[in-house]
Amino acid sequence: MAALRLAVQALERSTLAGRLSAMAGKPIELIGQALPEQARGLITEAADRALRTALHVALRTLPDLPAGEPRGRGHRDTTLVAASGALGGAFGLVTLPIELPISTTLVLRAIAGIAREEGEDLSDPETAFACLQVFALGSRTESDDLASSGYFAVRTALARSVSQAAKLAAGRAIADSAPGLVKLLAQIASRFGIVVSQKVAASAVPVVGALGGAAVNAAFMAHFRTVARAHFTVRRLERRYGREPVRDAYEEISRNLR
Template identity: 45%
Template sequence: MSMNALDNIVPMNHFETMDSVDIRDLERAKALLESAGLATRLTDLLGTPIEKGLEMLPERWNRRVMQITRSALSKAVQSAVLTMKTSHNKEPSKFWHKVAVGTTGGIGGFFGLGAMAVELPISTTIMLRSIADIARSQGEQIKDPDTQMACIETFALGAKSCDEACESAYFTVRAALASTVSQAIEHITQRGLAGEFSPAIVRLIVQVTDRFSIQVSEKAIAQALPAVGAAGGIVVNTLFMDHFQDRATGHFIVRRLERKYDPALVKRIYSML
């Protein structure tokens, strides 16, 4: 919604405590966070309804995807965030991360579903590094446990927003993860992220996996289509990365504004946009 249209609905005194530039940034963040889900984007790209493929999957497939996704996310957490270095670069390196993930997508496109256990950990690690890079570009301190957990949290934000009756899928997901995130941050602050994961970090990975595995299934189905092949797998993986880069950008814009303003104010204005 444009600012002019917004003025006709909400009196400007609701926004007097937030700078107009920041309101536009928040509007952009909402557009990125509440945009079409991955299944819709894949359907538009391939002309095949991905949702129908999900409905036809056997229960054992869902369990296998959950196992692979959880393992991939665990490996990514251990390697990606820990190796990120502090940098003063303002703009994140989105393009090169897309190239890297697109290349691994060729594996899935060529070998099909059987390659997912090999390809997904690599793709997820690259994606988490990209998410951390985006966080850094929005002023986050990458070695801060709060930032590290917010990067992991991003994988739970991949689904499309709930229906219009819902307050906001974005804030609903964050609220659902808040307690586990807080416990994980406390553990990392005291003991660090290296070594064996604490129960709190394991719980967070499990919670995020529940949501992230849906997009993983959508991606896998798209790559398994006979007409896709290795070249199509590259395109699918690039779209997969682009989807989560958008979610990460929106997420860390909101967090930047929450550091500048009262988080309750940010949430209230977000709901009005």
């Protein structure tokens, strides 16, 4: 129950906009919504490309990660993500199609490490897609409707696409054009693009801009690590106690928080 309470707080209350707003002293979510149409189009395209890159990394390299990651690996991944953010901060929006796939892939490696710590089998394709789910689960906004954007609502919305994509991957017949995969990537990208907009907007705020894209990307990594830890904690508890008891307890804790 103690682990589940921490997971509920992270999954239902933690947002990237909240972290960035604390850094900037301004409502980043509103600034992100005010980005020009051309910028939003570029962000949508970059988010989709980043997820496709992360997908191939998940399926091809995550099962081969060494069982014992060297101590401090998480700090090194954060440093690398911050370095890619510094590149974006130096050259602006034009570098996003290059920077975002790099930072998203590094975040995915961190997510996979957390999944393994919580007892997941990285050789199972379903685990790879559970790692990708984190990008949707961590893309809540302050203005989201809790009934449609809560943790279990998002998981349920993605469940069928995840199942279909995992079956394709298990049969080694997966391709970007596979219907189940196309739907899954579109579902995740539609949410992930929102937080990418917030990331871009934060870099344009003078206070945050002074800190640089490195600080924004470090917050990006920290946010998704927090969400991943909570997500895979819930999955670990489900394996031990069953899905329904865990969901019932989760919903009760969530109601009490609200």
